[in-house]
Structures are given as structure tokens and as C-alpha cells.
Amino acid sequence: MKEVIEKQIxxxxxxxxxxxxxxxxxxxxxxxxxxxxxISIENIKPFFEGLKxxxxxxxxxxxxxxxxxxxxxxxxxxxxxxxxxxxxxxxGTLETLTVIFVKPPSFGSYDPYTVAIAKLDDGPRIxxxxxxxxxxxxxxxxxxxxxxxxxxxxxxxYELVPVE
Amino acid sequence: MSExxxxxxxxxxxxxxxxxxxxxxxxxxxxxxxxxxxxxDQKDIDFFVLGNAGIWSSEAALPALMAEYAxxxxxxxxxxxxxxxxxxxxxxxxxTAIKSGEADVVLILGIEKMRESQNPTVIELIGRFGxxxxxxxxxxxxxxxYYALHATAYMVKYGASExxxxxxxxxxxxxxxxxxxxxxxxxxxxxxxxxxxxxxWPFKLFDCSPITDGSAAIILASExxxxxxxxxxxxxxxGVGTGTANLSKREDFTSLESARYAAEIAYKxxxxxxxxxxxxxxxxxxxxxxxxxxxxxxxDLRFAKKGGGVKLIRDEQxxxxxxxxxxxxxxxxxxxxxxxxxxxxxxxxAYKQLLSQAEPGRQADIEKGRWLAHNVGGTGHYTYVTIxxxxxxxx
Numbered sequence: 187m188k189e190v191i192e193k194q195i196x197x198x199x200x201x202x203x204x205x206x207x208x209x210x211x212x213x214x215x216x217x218x219x220x221x222x223x224x225i226s227i228e229n230i231k232p233f234f235e236g237l238k239x240x241x242x243x244x245x246x247x248x249x250x251x252x253x254x255x256x257x258x259x260x261x262x263x264x265x266x267x268x269x270x271x272x273x274x275x276x277x278g279t280l281e282t283l284t285v286i287f288v289k290p291p292s293f294g295s296y297d298p299y300t301v302a303i304a305k306l307d308d309g310p311r312i313x314x315x316x317x318x319x320x321x322x323x324x325x326x327x328x329x330x331x332x333x334x335x336x337x338x339x340x341x342x343x344y345e346l347v348p349v350e
Numbered sequence: 351m352s353e354x355x356x357x358x359x360x361x362x363x364x365x366x367x368x369x370x371x372x373x374x375x376x377x378x379x380x381x382x383x384x385x386x387x388x389x390x391d392q393k394d395i396d397f398f399v400l401g402n403a404g405i406w407s408s409e410a411a412l413p414a415l416m417a418e419y420a421x422x423x424x425x426x427x428x429x430x431x432x433x434x435x436x437x438x439x440x441x442x443x444x445x446t447a448i449k450s451g452e453a454d455v456v457l458i459l460g461i462e463k464m465r466e467s468q469n470p471t472v473i474e475l476i477g478r479f480g481x482x483x484x485x486x487x488x489x490x491x492x493x494x495x496y497y498a499l500h501a502t503a504y505m506v507k508y509g510a511s512e513x514x515x516x517x518x519x520x521x522x523x524x525x526x527x528x529x530x531x532x533x534x535x536x537x538x539x540x541x542x543x544x545x546x547x548x549x550x551w552p553f554k555l556f557d558c559s560p561i562t563d564g565s566a567a568i569i570l571a572s573e574x575x576x577x578x579x580x581x582x583x584x585x586x587x588x589g590v591g592t593g594t595a596n597l598s599k600r601e602d603f604t605s606l607e608s609a610r611y612a613a614e615i616a617y618k619x620x621x622x623x624x625x626x627x628x629x630x631x632x633x634x635x636x637x638x639x640x641x642x643x644x645x646x647x648x649x650d651l652r653f654a655k656k657g658g659g660v661k662l663i664r665d666e667q668x669x670x671x672x673x674x675x676x677x678x679x680x681x682x683x684x685x686x687x688x689x690x691x692x693x694x695x696x697x698x699x700a701y702k703q704l705l706s707q708a709e710p711g712r713q714a715d716i717e718k719g720r721w722l723a724h725n726v727g728g729t730g731h732y733t734y735v736t737i738x739x740x741x742x743x744x745x
Contacts, residue, residue, distance in 0.1 A: 187468075210370040215408065225483065256484045256596065282506075282603050284498035285551040286490060290474040293490035301489050303499060303598050311598040313485055320551070325506045343488055 191216065229259040232271045237342050240333050242276065244310070245269035255310035276331045277349065278306035285320045295338045302346050304329050316346045323348060351451035352572035354742050355444075358579040359388025359569040360698040365686035366533040367465055368563035373409045374419035376565050377461050380691075381420050384457065384567035388579065395569075396453035397426045401440030401460040402690040403433060405475050406467035416459065433479045434639060435727030436460065437566070437693020438588075438734035444570045445585055454572045460694030461565040472561050479728045481595040494550035494558055494640060496597065496729040501552050501642035503603035508657040510645070512552050516543035517663045518641035519556045519684075522677050524669075526684025528711040533562055533686030557641040562686030566694035568701070573742075583704045586720065586737040589615030593730040604657075606643075606730030609650035613724070616735040617652075620720075620743060627722070628653050631737075633675040633703055633714040635696040637726040638683045644676065647724055651735070675714045678703075693734060696723035700738035716740065 191201050191214045201214040227234055236243035246253045247261040248268045255274065260267045283302035286293075293299070300323065302316035312331065316323055328349040336343055361383030363376055371379070385392070400413045409415050413427035432439035437460035444456035464472055477492040485491045504510055520540055526532040543556040576582050591608030594600055600607065614624060622630045636651065638644035648659035653674055662668055668676035679685050679699045682692060700721040702708045719740035726733050 205369045208367065208369045212369060223482075255598070256481075282499045282503040284495050284502060284553075285548070286492055286495050287548045287550065288473065288492065288494070290477050290486075290490055290492060291470040292474060296490070299490065301491055301495060301499070303603070311600075313489060313491075313596065313598045315489055325503065 187214070190214070230257045233257050236271075237333060237344070242274040242331055242333065242344055243271045244274050246272045253308065253310055255312060274310065274312075274331065275306045275308035278304040278312070278329055278331070280304050280316070280323065280325050280327045280329050280346070281311065282325055283316055283320060283323055302329070304346055306331070312344075312346075314344055314346045316348070318348050352448050352454070352574065354573045355448045355585045356571050356573065356576035356579065356582040357568050357585070357697060357701050357738070358571045358576050358582045359384045359386070359390065360701045361387070361567040362531050362695060362698045363565045364531050365562050365564035365688060365691075365695075368463070369465060373407060373412070373461065373463050374415055376463060376563060377416055377459055377567075378420060380565040380567035381416075381457070381459060384569050387581065388569035388571070390455060390569060392421045394455050395422060395425055395457045396455050397444070397447055398422055398457040398459065399440040399443045400427065400429045401431075401436040401458070401694060402429060403431055403436050403462060406472050407463040408466055412461070422457070432732045432734075433727030434637065434687070434689050435693055435725045435732045435734050436690040437695065438723065438725035438736060439693065439727070439732070440690075441568070441570070441693060441697060441736065442588060442590065442734060445588060448570055448572050454575045456570045457567065458570060458694055459565065459567045460688075460691035462688035462690040463563045464561045464688060465563050469561060479731070480597065484596055484598070492550055494553050497640045497643055498550040498553050499597060500603045500646065500729065501640070504642060504646065505552065507604050508660060510660040512554075513540065513544060514660050514663060515552070515557055515641035515645070516540050518638060518644045519543045521663070521666075521669060522638060522681040522683040525678045525712050526680025528709055529680045529685060530709060532680040532684050533560055534680070534684045553640055553642075559639045559682040559687040562688040564686055564688035564691045564695070566691045566698050568694060568697050581705055583701050584739045584742050586739045586743045587616045587619035588737075589613060589617075589619070589735045591733045593728075593732070595731065597729060605646055606650055606726065606733060608730045608733040609647065609724065609726060609735070612733040612735040613651050616737050620737040622737070624652055627651065628674040630718055631674060631720050631722050632716050632718050633678060634722040634724065635679065635681070635699050636676055636724040637692075638677055638681040639687055639726070641683065643726070644681065648676070651722065651724060670712070670714055678708075678712045678714060693723070693725040696725060697736070697738070704738060704740045
């Protein structure tokens with residue numbers, strides 16, 4: 187796009203272009219926005235430390251015993267913020283899946299990927315990529331949660347793996 | 351205070367790829383006919399609500415921009431966002447403002463100009479209408495993806511097929527072809543919909559609503575102000591529900607809890623039997639951002655029992671002449687889905703249908719005098735169900 191804009195300015199003296207389909211004149215915005223969020227994970231830090239050590243941790247309210255996944259600092263039932271960190275059950279049952287063919291540009295380096303939701307044996311559900319051939323996967327099948335390195339981006343993340 | 355709230359005028363732009371206009375011009379295409387048909391002047395408007403999800407389009411201070419462009423300054427205004435339910439959320443604000451007595455006449459404008467950004471950017475942004483961190487950031491879910499997770503669960507639980515979903519697209523394109531405001535005014539065959547151009551399995555290209563520019567506007571008025579209006583319909587009731595951000599926090603993927611909740615409230619307030627609502631309705635617009643969610647909506651709205659929605663489409667019961675005509679303006683699927691405008695467009699359709707002003711070939715028989723609109727934001731993150739009536743609600 188940047189090259190197109192430069193070319194148009196050179197040619198017409200303005201960043202304008204006629205849309206091919208409609209024939210309507212368009213202004214090509216010069217003020218490109220690069221958006222990247224910086225998100226606080228301070229209060230759920232053990233989750234990320236656990237991930238690095240190959241553990242999947244989440245929060246459990248010390249008072250009412252409610253387990254939260256994703257982990258959160260505050261228990262809305264008790265209105266008390268006193269959580270303990272417990273390990274998630276690593277096995278569960280696949281509930282549903284999809285294969286993403288039309289990807290967001292920020293996932294452009296990956297091949298089509300399978301996103302699934304599983305219900306873990308200790309209760310919580312989890313959304314994650316499902317490893318393996320999606321044509322062989324079916325809701326109701328047993329899956330295991332594993333931690334692995336994302337090949338393209340090199341960071342640790344959990345994924346669902348079919349139990350043979 | 352006004353117990354009853356009327357729609358006394360409507361306007362609707364052509365939906366589609368509208369690179370021929372900018373944002374305020376696109377808005378004016380529906381504001382002008384809304385003011386004209388309501389026979390009101392800008393000075394009569396007490397308050398205006400602007401439904402716009404934005405980000406993909408350049409202008410952010412939309413109420414101010416429209417105050418300037420459409421001569422609405424210095425009246426009060428508000429911009430509303432509820433993902434794909436933004437339009438009906440805007441109506442909600444106007445409806446409650448009139449009911450509470452804070453305003454007599456409110457202009458509601460829904461507008462979206464999604465094509466000011468390039469398609470990949472829109473795909474990137476729209477995938478974030480869930481849990482940003484736990485669904486999008488790490489697992490790259492897209493908007494079709496969220497609903498595809500529901501479609502898969504529905505197929506497995508109730509034995510529906512991709513072909514069943516395709517029938518929804520065939521129906522909605524059939525009616526879209528008769529709607530001059532629709533983005534796609536072309537019928538499609540089942541074979542065409544079934545072409546294996548997968549977007550998010552099991553959804554293919556023709557299971558998905560398009561990226562659309564468009565606007566729609568309505569004028570809401572108190573009972574007192576509406577008494578002289580020649581053409582009007584009434585809002586009988588509204589129900590609103592909210593779901594969890596993460597789909598993984600939900601019990602089931604064959605239904606949307608927020609939709610069931612919103613429907614129950616709307617039916618109750620309007621005195622409609624929740625076990626057979628179709629007996630009270632001449633038709634409905636439901637949120638078919640994809641094909642499968644239209645079938646889920648049949649069930650969430652209780653037009654069919656759980657698992658029975660798929661039979662309604664197989665038996666063509668949601669065409670005109672069936673149990674209840676649904677999306678006979680083409681729906682989001684063929685009419686297009688300009689996020690912020692969709693809920694307002696549904697209200698325009700209720701007005702046209704109930705007043706028998708719909709185009710030839712897509713006018714329902716109006717016998718019961720009521721129409722339903724079901725507008726979902728995200729994947730059941732928000733649901734608005736609104737019942738419209740030709741006559742005032744008998745309480």
C-alpha cells in the first residue's frame with residue numbers, strides 16, 4: 187500500500203486513486219495505525235510461570251472452592267480475592283472444533299489450524315488448538331492438554347492432543 | 351413518560367460496497383427518508399443515538415459529525431456499541447429514553463462503513479469480538495470460527511449436515527434477490543453454496559454474511575407525539591441478554607443462552623406464549639450472520655424445539671406461507687451485515703412488513719400484526735429481541 191500511495195502522489199500530486207470496481211475516487215489515508223496492546227498479567231503471573239515449567243495452573247477460591255479458567259484474581263461469588271493456584275486436570279473430552287482457513291493476517295505464517303473446546307475432567311472447559319488431522323477428530327473423543335513451543339513464534343502455549 | 355413508543359418514520363441506504371460515498375453521506379441516505387416519512391423536522395428531535403462499532407472506518411466522533419452534517423446540533427446524542435447487536439442496542443437507548451419521559455422524539459441511526467479498511471484488516475479486527483487474550487491472541491479465532499464451533503456441535507448433536515445449513519443461504523438469497531436495498535440481489539443454488547471454499551470448517555464462503563457498508567435510520571416517538579403520524583408501528587417489548595466473553599465458559603454450543611433469555615423476557619412483556627410464539631407473529635428477522643445461527647435462532651426463539659430447527663429449514667417452513675417467514679429481506683446473509691446498521695435495518699423491515707410496504711414477492715401476510723427482530727452481538731455475547739406491533743400493545 188505504501189508504494190501505491192507514493193506512486194499516486196508522484197503521479198497526481200495527491201494520495202488519491204480511482205476504485206476499479208466502482209469508478210469512485212478514493213483518498214488513501216497517510217496516517218497508518220500500528221496497534222499493539224500491552225496487557226497486565228501481574229495478578230495471574232503463576233499461570234505464565236507454570237507454563238514455562240510445563241505446568242497448567244489456574245485459580246481456585248480458598249473460601250468457596252470455585253475453580254476458574256481462565257484464571258482470575260477475584261472471586262465474584264465470595265467477593266474475596268484470596269485464591270490458591272491449583273493444577274488443571276490434563277485430560278478431558280472434546281466438545282467441538284473448527285478449522286480456520288481464512289486467517290487473520292497476524293496468523294498468516296501458520297497453516298490452517300484447528301481450534302477446539304474441551305471439557306476437562308475436573309470441570310473447566312478450555313479453548314486451544316487441536317493437534318493432528320482434524321478429519322480424524324470428533325466431538326466426544328478423549329484429549330490431553332500438553333504444553334509445547336509454537337513453531338513459528340517460539341513461545342510456550344498449551345494445546346489439545348488426541349489420546350490414542 | 352410514555353408507556354408506548356412508536357416508530358413513525360424509517361430510512362435505509364443501499365447496502366453493499368459503497369465506495370461511492372463517505373460516512374456522513376451514507377448516513378444521510380437513511381436520515382433524510384426517515385425524517386421525510388416521519389414528517390418531522392430536525393428541531394423536533396430531542397435526542398439522537400448512533401449505533402456504530404467502528405475501528406475499521408476513519409471517523410470516530412460520529413454523533414458530532416452527524417450533528418454537523420445533518421443539522422442536529424446542539425441536541426443530545428450518544429454513540430452505542432454492542433458488536434453486531436449495536437443497532438438494536440441504539441434502539442434500546444432511544445426506547446428507554448422515551449419511556450422514561452426524558453425525550454419525545456429520538457432519531458436512531460445505525461451505520462457502518464467496513465470497506466474503508468481492507469478485507470484482511472477487517473478479518474483481523476472482527477476476530478477480536480470474543481475474549482481477546484484467551485481466544486484471539488493465542489488461538490486466532492475468527493468471527494466465522496466462533497460460530498463454526500457452534501455449527502459443529504449442532505451437527506454432531508442433532509445430525510444436521512452442511513447441506514442443511516446451505517438451505518438457509520438459498521432461502522435468504524431468494525428473498526435478497528427481491529430486495530433492492532440488498533448487497534446480493536441474486537439467487538444461489540444449493541450446489542453453489544456447497545462449493546468447498548472453506549472459511550472456517552464447516553462454513554464455506556456462502557455460509558457467511560459479507561463485509562458491508564450501509565446505514566439505516568428510524569424515528570421513535572412518544573404516544574402523544576405519534577398520535578398524528580399517518581404511518582407507524584409500535585415497540586411492544588424488548589428483551590436483552592448478555593453471555594460470557596469466553597465460549598469455554600458456556601455449558602453448550604448448540605444454543606445461545608443470552609438469546610433464550612432475551613426472547614423469554616420479550617415474549618413475557620408482550621403477552622406472547624413462549625411455547626408457541628409463531629402463533630402471535632407474522633414473521634421474524636433473525637441474526638443470520640452465518641447459516642447455522644439462523645437455525646439455532648429458530649430454537650432459541652422457540653419456533654422449534656431443541657434440535658427441531660433443522661427440520662424447519664428442510665421443510666421450507668420459514669419461507670412465506672410456512673410456519674413463520676424468516677429473513678424475507680435477505681437477512682444478513684444476502685442483504686449484507688453493516689455491523690452497526692443491522693439492528694436498525696431489522697426495525698425498518700418490521701415497519702415495512704407490518705405496514706405492507708415490502709417489495710413484490712417478499713411481503714408476508716399481515717394477520718396477527720406482530721413482527722420479531724433478533725439481533726445478536728458477537729457469538730451470543732449480547733442478544734436483543736424486540737417485538738414490533740401494528741397496533742398499540744393491549745395491556
